Amino acid sequence: MRETDFVSGFARGLKVIEAFGETRQRLTIAEASKLTGLDRATVRRSLLTLSELGYAVFDGKFFTLTPKILRLGHAYLAATPLPTIIQPHLDQLAERAGQNASASVLDGTEVVYIARASQRRVMSINLTPGSRLPAFCASMGRVLLAALSEGEARSVLERTDLRANTPNTKTDPEELMAEFRRVREQGYAVIDQELEIGLCSIAVPVENDRGQTVAAINIGAPAAYVAASDMAEQFLPLLKETQKALRLVLP
Amino acid sequence: MRETDFVSGFARGLKVIEAFGETRQRLTIAEASKLTGLDRATVRRSLLTLSELGYAVFDGKFFTLTPKILRLGHAYLAATPLPTIIQPHLDQLAERAGQNASASVLDGTEVVYIARASQRRVMSINLTPGSRLPAFCASMGRVLLAALSEGEARSVLERTDLRANTPNTKTDPEELMAEFRRVREQGYAVIDQELEIGLCSIAVPVENDRGQTVAAINIGAPAAYVAASDMAEQFLPLLKETQKALRLVLP
DNA sequence: CCTAATTTGTGCGATATATGAACAAATATC
C-alpha cells in the first residue's frame, strides 16, 4: 500500500472515538488530546465532525457519544451471519443449562463477545456484544488460542499482558501452552476463577462444516453453585450438542 | 462551526463503515462506492485505511469488517452508564416475566437497543444492542415519542417513513399523535402485532430522579401466548417495579 | 477466444487538512 492510500484524518478520528472507552462518557478536547496523543486542534476538528454528523454532542465543554455511534459496530454484527446464526442456539443453551451462555471470536489477544444469553447475573462485569476480555484467562479464549498453531498461540501470548486477575490466574507462558494442548485434545476448556473469584466457565469451539474453528461458546456458573471439577460433567453434553447443531448450519 | 472544522475524510470513512450494514458482509470497492455515493478512489483509500488499522481485511477482491470494529460502538456502551445499570434489572425482569425484556433509547426516528435479556425466541429479527427499529411502531418507541413535546413528536413523525409492517401497523400521523397522548396519560404503551405478526409488547419509560425519560424498557410476548389486551394485566406490575427500582439508581 | 463492459489502480492539479505557535479565556493554585 502506498503512503497516499492511507487517510490519516480518518485514522485519527477513529482513535478519538476509541478514546471514549472504559468509563469515559464525557471528554473535553484536552482530555481526548491526551488520551490519543493527537494535537488539540486535530482532536477538536474530529470531535466537531462527529458532532456535525450526530455521532456526538457538545455541550460547550464536554463531548459525549450518542447512540448513533452504535451503527458502526452494528454494521459488523448485522453483516456477519455468525452472531445471528448462533444467537438462537445460545438462547436455548442458556435456558437448558440454567446459566449464562455466550459466544465470542478472537481479536488479537482478546476475545470479543458477539452474542450472549443471560439467565442470571453472577459476574461483576457487564458483558454485551462487543465486550472484550483477555483471551489467555477466559474459557473461550483458551479454546480459540488452542485452535491456532503453536507458533501463533505463542505469538499471541508474547503480545499479551499476562496479568493475574485472581490468585488462580495462570500466567506462565509454558504452563499456558501446555494448557492449550490439553484443551485441543479434550475439546473443551474449563476456567476455575481465573478471571473473577467465584466464577467458573467451560467453553467449546464452534466449527464450520470444514472443521475450522470460527468462534467459541461457553457457559458460566457461580463457583458456589458448580465446582470447577463438575463443570464438564454438568455442562459438556449440552455444549457438545449445541456445537454439533452449529456445525450443520455454519457455512 | 467553520468550514475548516470539518474533517471530510473522517466523515467519508464513517459512511463507508456504515455501508457494511444490512446483510452486506463483504464489499468490493465498486459496491461500497455505489452504496455511499463516494468516489471509488476515496472509498478505496478509506477501506485500505481500515485494513491497515485492523478494522477490516482485504482478500484482494472483497473487504470484510473485523470484530475490532465493535470497539467503536462499544466505546459508547461501556462509557454510558445506562446499559450497565439497566442490564441486571432487565435480567431479573425477563426471568420473572418468563419473556424477553429489552431497553432502548431514541435516536432520530428509530429506537436503538442498548440492552437485552433473552428468555425465549419469538421474533424473526435478531435484536442485539445497537439494533434499530422504527420508533412509531415499536412499544418502546411509542413511550419515548410520548415523552417528547407534541411539536418534537410530530417532527419525528414527519421525518419517518410511515410504512406498515403488518396489517395492524398504525400509520396515520394524527392517530399516532393521539396514541402518544394516551401513552403519556396511562404511562405505558402496548403494541399488538404492529411490527411483526404474532408479537405483542408492552413498554414503560425509564425515568431518572428528576423525572426525565432517559430510556424505555419493554417485554415482548408471542400473541399466541398473551393477548394484547392481557399484556398490561400480566406484565405492567413487573415493569412498574423495575421502573421504580431504576428511578432510584439513575443519576 | 475475442470483444465489450466492468472493475480496479494510479498520476496529477486543485483543494482541503494538519501543524504548532500565539493568543484569549477559563480554572486552579497559592
Added chain:
DNA sequence: GATATTTGTTCATATATCGCACAAATTAGG
C-alpha cells in the same frame, strides 16, 4: 485576589487528500 496553569480557539503555511481522467486488469457475453 493575584499569579500560574490549563484549556479552547485562531491563523498562516506546509503538507496531505480529493476527484478526475486514463490505463491496466478482470469479468461477461457471444
